[in-house]
Amino acid sequence: MLPTSRSRLLALVLAPLALAALHAGPAAAQSIAVIVNGQPILSSEVAARSALTKLSGGKATQGTLDELIDEKLKIMEAGRYNMLPPDSQVDAAYASIAQRMKLSADMFSKAIQQRGVNPQTLKDRIKAEIGWATLIRRKYAAVLAQKSVAMAMTTGGAGASNKATQYTLRQVIFVLPKGASDAQASQRRAEANGARGRFPGCDRAVEFGAALRDVAVKEPVTRSSAGLGKELAETLDKTKIGGLTEPQRGEQGWEMIAVCERKQIADDDAMRTNALEQVGSKEAEEKSKQYLAQLRSRAVIVHR
Known part of the structure; x- marks a missing residue:
């Protein structure tokens, strides 16, 4: 899923993860679970993500490891195009999550650390999602805009207005x-x-x-x-x-x-924005899935 704004990104992807982190258990022992293009994913990372998944209503399965592999690939690819957000943007996003929970960033960090969760785990998640969303938007901007507007206009705009x-x-x-x-x-x-x-x-x-x-x-x-x-x-x-x-x-x-x-x-930009919001997210999500599948097919993934 590729949200159309940073606020949606935080609300739909990161906030539930952060809420679950407040109740997460202690981290597992440090060992390598899988190596992705030469970069390791630790068993403690898998255990922490599994705990967060369970506490947010999901089930910890093989999908947890796959999620971390995808996240690693996203960071690598966004980094290759220099589209990873700076630390200041990641810290601001992290602080925004804490603020919605009525905590300062430091208080939030202390709360999750007391439960054995390293704040950097959440910050890595933020960096991956923001960087990947930026990469997809920029890489497919022209195609998505043209197709989205064309589809909206073909269907009468579905409420699109200037x-x-x-x-x-x-x-x-x-x-x-x-x-x-x-x-x-x-x-x-x-x-x-x-x-x-x-x-x-x-x-x-x-x-x-x-x-x-x-x-x-x-x-x-x-x-x-x-x-x-x-x-x-x-x-x-x-x-x-x-x-x-x-x-x-x-x-x-x-x-x-x-x-x-x-x-x-x-404002014609308003009509284009409405059209993009109506059909652009679905198109962007499809492009994201296709792109990630290509990265997966080329990646060297070694399970330990």
Whole structure:
């Protein structure tokens, strides 16, 4: 499955795995289960993934090992094309999972470590899925776009529309120093939430930021809902004009978005986006399966 946004990727692939990790048992002894193109998969990795699979409602079978082999192949191939996400993006995604569970990244790491699960296991999973999704999208972008739009138009668009919402936005960042502790991050978030209720609107945003400690206010930008993704667009629609969204942990600190203006426009990108969402995911999934099957057929896989 290839989600159309990072939020769907986290929600549908990673979050259930993370939730299960909180209850996982101790890791197994270190030994090699299989070697994939010269790179080992440890028996402890297989045991950990099996435990997570069981606790998330699945059954631990040979499919667990196959899943890890596929994951290894995905990382290798995405790495070959320099499409693996940087550590900062992986850490941000990991922190996003923790945040949805009402924990900081460090608290979440400690929770799963207490159950014998190395946080790096989840981070490897994140890296594989983000890198693979990026590779498939870029490798087959033209083919998927043309075929998806053609199919949607042939069937009457199935609700596809060129109606979109145009937003004028400003980003407000409560900057966190690198290596900030959990206590510092929590305190900074509280400051962001407190200031959020006092935000005077976009026209006075710079003045607002200047009066606070280590707060950056970006220049206004105009964006269409067609390019923002459904989740973010829904959040912006719920935010009043002149208001700020809730703080979200980003690479620089706690980030909020001010909605300065919101209006309906005609945007052909919206129609293309709707069409892609309707039929593009299925096409992308087929391409992904075909590609992965090719990698499997060429791989040197040695079971121990």
